[in-house]
Amino acid sequence: MMQLRTLIFTSVILPWLLSSAAKDEYMERGILDSTGNDILHNSNADQAAPPKVDELPTCLLCVCLSGSVYCEEVSPEMSTVPALPKETAYLYARFNKITKISNQDFADMATLKRIDLTGNLIAQIDDGAFSKLSNLEELTLAENKLTKLPTLPTKLVSFNANFNRLTTQGVKATAFKKLTRLAYLYLGNNELTAVPQLPESLHVVHLHNNKILTITDETFCKGNTSHYIRTNMNEVRLDGNPIMLSKHPDSFICLQSLPIGWYN
Template sequence: MHTENKSFGSRRVCKMKALARLVLGLVIFDAAVPAPTLETISYDSESYDAALEDLDNLYNYENIPIGQAEIEIATMMPSGNRELLTPPPQPEEVEEEAEESTPRLIDGSSPQEPEFPRVLGPQTSEDFPTCLLCTCISTTVYCDDHELDAIPPLPKNTAYFYSRFNRIKKINRNDFASLNELRRIDLTSNLISEIDEDAFRKLPQLQELVLRDNKIRQLPELPTTLTFIDVSNNRLGRKGIKQEAFKDMYDLHHLYLTDNNLDHIPLPLPENLRALHLQNNNILEMHEDTFCNVKNLTYIRKALEDIRLDGNPINLSKTPQAYMCLPRLPIGSLV
């Protein structure tokens, strides 16, 4: 009886081992099917038990609980058949993102024109965009020290333009055409000797004009919106400034005309003028009504506090009535 029970237990253990091997083989086979393999594995009825025996010896599954083995195997992801977590962007989305990320420094052309000139400004005569040849920051264009011999085409929303230390010889009437936002022009240290009559007159927002250190002999008509004018160190002579050129510039605060060939003070001067620099010219005389109103002795010109007449062949002591309305005396020779 004892022998029979022992034999029955042995057969039962063998059956359980066979069943466990079969279950493990099915689980492993199911996990291995989707994985890529270098060569096809085939099983037949004769070698199936041998394959299970080899797997049993290799992984020693007798010491691992069946449930744990199933969980570990089930959590493995086949490396050859993984799906993307997020779908790739559609072509339209890619185009929209690229358009939004494109930098636009200055819009110098209409929307129908290509993107290249919109970003880098209009083309110059050298086939370079202005903002590639110069430097454009927001509405300011810097073209200093680039050996330019002409004003480059500027983006339409340019407000501040600097082109100092170049070789520009002439300012044409179309150089600043349609630049309705232009407020400051600085062309210091060029070779400018000629300016067309309409070069500045039609600029509705122009406030500051700097043309110092050039070869200008005559100023064109200027817009009445100017608040700051510097034409120092040029060649302005007797006819270099039109009569009553500054009369209607009610907001003009600073007028610098030093180092020219002027022989008179350009009158009348705006009431709000604060600084008038005329040193190093050829001014010989001054009238009593140059700054004051001789018919109104109570008149006081409060704004004009800075007058420079030194370096001129004029004796300021000969016309003392001309300064009675000023808060300060002009700087110049009293002998």
Template sequence: MKALLFTCMLVPWLVAASSRRSDQDSQLIPGSLPDRELNGYFNDHLKSRRARSVVSVADEPDDTAIEAEGDASDLPTCLLCVCLTGSVYCEEVSPDMTAVPTLPKETAYLYARFNKIKKISTKDFVDIVTLKRIDLSGNMISEIEDGAFAKLTLLEELSLAENRLVKLPMLPSKLISFNANYNLLKTKGVKANAFKKMAKLINLYLADNQLEAVPYIPDNVRILHLQNNNITEVNVNTFCRGNDTYYLRPSLSEVRMDGNPVVLSKYPDSFVCMKVLPVGRYR
């Protein structure tokens, strides 16, 4: 009797256990029914999620388009630019940067190249007396107010290359390097004493402009680029001093005058004080 009762209890238990094991195995075997159903669920879920993502993106406002229509002046400088200790990098800013940005007080180096800055006013740098280098190359600057750099007593390097300048403003007297290549400068737009008081000027770049004559060049200049202008003549006072036969210019080591109409061989006495002859047209 006991054996019969035990058998009646054992058989259903074994059948139930076998069924559970079969279900577990079918879930683990790739391609089984539960596995296919699970894969189908995930595929449907992913499709649904992608569909919702596409709809949500389409429904959301285009922030990029809105920004493109704005102006950089509406946003904080250090959100548009990279601000490191003493340095601000604002190159190819989007949305368009059309004016010099407001700078942190301690800025010593400003790189704002390849933007659409059109004008430099006296207020742009009035409070940033710590500036040592300014690079505004590749903008659309056609006007610089006199006095725009007046308070920059520490400024050593200034680049205004690749702009639309027709005249130069008053420049800081302590400049070591000045670059105004690729502008629209004519001789009448460069004051006679523009560089005269720059006792520390070493590099002077005025290539690819419309200058008709060589401006006054300080004694300390080493590299002078005047190529591709409209210079038609030089004289004994251009680089040397006609009334001082003992005057020498040992510092001037590179003078580029190629691409000008002037034939340099016609003015041999104009280079007697120099240790090198200008690069240019001699016949």
């Protein structure tokens, strides 16, 4: 009987124990390729590496809800405009590190009605970046580093570029002339030395804290007629400019209220 037990241990149990021990050692050491590299452990290390922000789907980085995309203060930092779902109507990408808007960023986004890029680092916008946005009504580029403006969509109702570095050379005199629906124009805290042509549709125009030195009878009114009244415009801000408004009384004769600014 003892001989039978010894034979069973030697032929069955002992090989199983040795095989189990070898498997444990194999798992601890990993899988080696022909050059001696640990394939298993290297593979796990690659999987653990965090993806880059531009490799993640937009709706994992941002909140996507019923045609609105909220990408505010994204972490890790967002330096470019994300790829948007086709049905996006409202984009809020405030307080990120976006530096440039290219022609491709909104090329296929005709559904967009509102874009808010407040508080980024945008210093450059390709001239055609917004040209295909036929339904865009509100565009906010406040608190960036712009020195000039691109061509703007003609259906804009509100445009805000407060707190940039816009110069008169960078804002064409006719930049807003064809925007026949524009009601709210905010260009405060820039470096403008002149007032661009203002469309008849405007209700509010803010030009405070610039470097405007002069205006003419044509800036807000029509100098060749005293019967013209600008009925839409009810708020003009020119405070914080070096111009003394009391020297230009005929420049406001068509307005229903005097501009806010320096008269003394």
